[in-house]
Amino acid sequence: MSFPQVEAFRGGKNLIRVVGHRGARGVLPENSMIGFDFTLSIGVPLLEFDVVLTADDVPVITHNHRLHAPTFRDASGQFLTGKEPKVSSLSFNQIQQFEIGRLDGHSDYGRRFPDQAQLDGVRVPKLQDLLDLINRPEYGEANLMLELKSDPDLAHDAAYLDRFVTCVVQQVRAAGLSDRVLLHSFDWTLLEVCQRQAPDMPSSYLTQLPENADDLGEDSSKAVCPDFRGQSEKIPQMVKQAGGALWCPYFADVISEDVALAKELGLCVAVWTVNEPADISRMIDLGVDAIVSDYPGRVQRHLSDLGMRWV
């Protein structure tokens, strides 16, 4: 059985897909509507982004479980200090009090994105806002890599996982977009719930080997990601067996044998988050299906120079 949204991420002869990471974090505020719109408008129809549930069960688009201090400003325009509040402890309306259009340049995190445009008046979007955007006729080719960020404090709470998946799946179905969405996570238990609830929306399995450092200033996924120590060469089989359609390894983990094996198994290989020119080149040489990047334009430049396509 073939799913259109899986084929949308599959590469081919002279074809490697480009996926905008959190929209286009290198260019515009991450997980913002203006960032998503930018990425689609440059002819990159594949978007990766993160969904978390608010206290009133609204799926919102933000990466961390807590309001991320280097990107969240309060009503007085100051970046948050002290203990970051949890998204799940705040209502959607409370979260709208914060702005997310700038980076704190004095933080390690902020220093990672020196070209990002700085905007005022930008707020955390709802999942619904993005579904509405890609339902516009001009974005009929858009497909979503919807990452469900399971709360590490609740990762073993079956009722929570069920409710989280239900909230997300219902919105996607109501928008008529179940054939344009992949459900994407580090949490293999959660992806099992996704497959049970939504067999029409294929699963995309994120992996990261424990020996690789987390990116600076980000929530670690290691609390929910399986520990692959000693069996890294078996990951493609494990993803296949778990029912995955895509395998999404951290780019630095991947060697050509992995890509060959995954392709043999019929998996699509989408590597993240590939920003440095030398890394982009190596991933192209490896023949991955898709490259997830904060700089989608930079990946287009590489592919264009090689006479390759991304759509």
Next chain:
Amino acid sequence: MSFPQVEAFRGGKNLIRVVGHRGARGVLPENSMIGFDFTLSIGVPLLEFDVVLTADDVPVITHNHRLHAPTFRDASGQFLTGKEPKVSSLSFNQIQQFEIGRLDGHSDYGRRFPDQAQLDGVRVPKLQDLLDLINRPEYGEANLMLELKSDPDLAHDAAYLDRFVTCVVQQVRAAGLSDRVLLHSFDWTLLEVCQRQAPDMPSSYLTQLPENADDLGEDSSKAVCPDFRGQSEKIPQMVKQAGGALWCPYFADVISEDVALAKELGLCVAVWTVNEPADISRMIDLGVDAIVSDYPGRVQRHLSDLGMRWV
């Protein structure tokens, strides 16, 4: 007498203006509508761009007098080779046969913009298209630094200069935008014509010292720019005497004495084209009024980190 479009480019306490160079050449194809729209949408309301006249007297937005091979592709999708045709030898409809949404990565010019998004279906815009864009209600704060590129082959032809200025000025007036446009050029003779024809649209004087190399792969402006050898410290006075409201020096030419003198004379100082982080910092330290950059987001980041404004 104070002109609103001059004040729109003037800095102040904690305020340095950001001007998008050819839209945002580092991010999107230069002198394209999508690039202009991007720059305005990130809250940078000041646009620099270049106007050349077609054979049928349509003011179009493109930098060089000849179709620039590293950015122009023919109907078969190939970058131009051989002698580049002159814009003034082609009708507007002929120019629309070419696409301008990609860079030739094998050219010196192309290598300068490794992050630029690569698009298909992008064509040379008319000046009219940009005037229509900034007449949209959401872009009511936008102001234009309209560079008139006088043909070096015709720089001494008074009838040509007159016709060129007339074509441009008529369109701006008809759009009701004469209070939001600066007429900007390296050609001081042409700016004289502008002042005669359009005293309501202030002049912005571009300068570049002859000892500085031209940027790779660009038309030289040295054929039309006065030769300042031996009198570089007098440039602000010369601009003032010529009737200028803005002085726009090449950033590497400027020292703090120049900025102080220009400000004393009431001139606005807008430096171009400032892309490297160290250069952006130096221009901020110099206290220029405005920074023209291919990476407007990068300049915003610098200013935001310093607690400074750009609007």
